[in-house]
Amino acid sequence: MTTSNVVVLDNGGGLIKAGIGGERDPSAVIPNCMGKPPSSKKWLMGDQLHSHSDLTSVSLRRPFDRGYLLNPDLQRDIWSHLFSNLLRISPSQSSLLLVEPLFNLPSIQRSIDELVFEDLGFRSLFVADSPSLVHLYEASHCPYGLLAKSQCSLVVDCGFSFTHAAPVFQNFTINYAVKRLDLGGKALTNYLKELVSYRAVNVMDETFIMDDVKEKLCFVSLDVPRDLQIARRPGKDNLFRCTYVLPDGITYMKGFVKDPNEAGRYRTLDGGAPPSTVTKEDMDQHEVTEKPEDRRRIDLTKTEFNLTNERFLVPEMIFRPADLGMNQAGLAECIIRAVNSCHPDLHPVLYQSIILTGGSTLFPQFAQRLEMELRPLVPDDYQVKITTQEDPILGVWRGGSLLASSPDFEAMCVTKSEYEELGSARCRKRFFH
Numbered sequence: 001m002t003t004s005n006v007v008v009l010d011n012g013g014g015l016i017k018a019g020i021g022g023e024r025d026p027s028a029v030i031p032n033c034m035g036k037p038p039s040s041k042k043w044l045m046g047d048q049l050h051s052h053s054d055l056t057s058v059s060l061r062r063p064f065d066r067g068y069l070l071n072p073d074l075q076r077d078i079w080s081h082l083f084s085n086l087l088r089i090s091p092s093q094s095s096l097l098l099v100e101p102l103f104n105l106p107s108i109q110r111s112i113d114e115l116v117f118e119d120l121g122f123r124s125l126f127v128a129d130s131p132s133l134v135h136l137y138e139a140s141h142c143p144y145g146l147l148a149k150s151q152c153s154l155v156v157d158c159g160f161s162f163t164h165a166a167p168v169f170q171n172f173t174i175n176y177a178v179k180r181l182d183l184g185g186k187a188l189t190n191y192l193k194e195l196v197s198y199r200a201v202n203v204m205d206e207t208f209i210m211d212d213v214k215e216k217l218c219f220v221s222l223d224v225p226r227d228l229q230i231a232r233r234p235g236k237d238n239l240f241r242c243t244y245v246l247p248d249g250i251t252y253m254k255g256f257v258k259d260p261n262e263a264g265r266y267r268t269l270d271g272g273a274p275p276s277t278v279t280k281e282d283m284d285q286h287e288v289t290e291k292p293e294d295r296r297r298i299d300l301t302k303t304e305f306n307l308t309n310e311r312f313l314v315p316e317m318i319f320r321p322a323d324l325g326m327n328q329a330g331l332a333e334c335i336i337r338a339v340n341s342c343h344p345d346l347h348p349v350l351y352q353s354i355i356l357t358g359g360s361t362l363f364p365q366f367a368q369r370l371e372m373e374l375r376p377l378v379p380d381d382y383q384v385k386i387t388t389q390e391d392p393i394l395g396v397w398r399g400g401s402l403l404a405s406s407p408d409f410e411a412m413c414v415t416k417s418e419y420e421e422l423g424s425a426r427c428r429k430r431f432f433h
Contacts, residue, residue, distance in 0.1 A: 013064035014160030021404025067161030133399030158360035177341035332373035
């Protein structure tokens with residue numbers, strides 16, 4: 001085992017990113033869960049699950065629920081496996097930089113401190129939040145850019161459980177200005193499950209498979225009314241229709257997109273000249289080959305299903321949650337409220353320094369749509385500039401790695417002896433939460 005390390009742990013509700021401070025990429029990126037496939041007699045860790053051949057109908061247990069750590073015992077088991085088997089580090093000879101959710105509850109903070117110092121025995125601990133680390137990483141990459149000069153940015157983090165719009169000033173998240181949308185990657189996957197189960201085949205238990213469908217086939221629409229019209233068209237005139245093949249457990253164990261070229265046809269709408277199939281004349285001349293009764297007849301034994309408007313209706317939740325009956329503002333309004341909560345002098349700089357991070361920002365056309373939504377809401381004399389991180393899933397971890405390698409890092413930490421002497425609540429005050 002290696003000694004005298006700083007372990008950087010971005011402990012997300014969906015994925016854990018873990019590695020040694022100072023390195024560019026984490027050593028391990030694993031699902032933060034345990035799972036039990038029907039063919040297995042025991043519960044498997046996240047990394048063991050992904051190497052398992054058959055992931056259909058996996059039962060899942062997650063330590064996080066609705067964005068908060070509610071099962072510390074399960075988290076301890078996952079961390080123990082991670083540190084001893086994947087990172088191969090000795091906690092007693094290591095410091096830990098832990099990325100915690102914003103506004104973590106004091107009771108959860110106490111149980112995390114117990115986990116770190118008493119159960120695992122780490123030498124020292126520093127707790128950070130994701131927006132400040134994203135800002136640190138981006139500012140260090142462009143030392144002469146606006147971000148570094150103004151020391152100010154607006155980090156939009158679309159995570160597993162929540163989406164936050166968080167202003168950052170001089171590497172500190174301005175907590176009173178952070179606005180939250182109670183929607184994240186998990187809710188989007190669940191919505192996709194419901195749509196597909198209602199229209200085609202029951203996939204309510206297929207979390208891993210539907211995550212794969214979402215990541216490979218969903219995109220953000222730049223013109224929803226137009227795209228809904230196109231999605232109703234029959235046959236090849238429907239630019240959104242594509243087929244996903246479910247694993248059958250015999251020939252292939254993992255699901256896949258049947259025709260990747262077909263899945264990418266929608267890009268011709270906004271990325272180039274619209275194809276001729278989109279014109280009204282073609283629509284009128286089109287011969288309908290699919291009979292209505294065929295569309296209603298569902299074969300429950302089939303191992304594939306078609307997607308059409310689900311592909312853009314799922315990410316649409318982030319921009320228009322009210323359309324789904326949720327009493328929430330959309331992402332653009334969330335950002336406006338976060339900026340308006342800050343001092344007016346910061347407003348123009350924040351709008352020019354919007355950074356997107358988190359897995360859900362990987363949907364194609366996400367940044368363009370957000371800019372389209374923001375522009376009418378922002379004063380005309382302000383510029384709007386949106387940057388998507390180079391790798392939105394690893395961006396927070398890389399910021400943590402950078403911080404962990406700074407010469408002042410050890411002085412910022414709370415040591416095990418300080419924790420034992422002062423207790424969790426007093427130690428936590430050092431982290432400016």
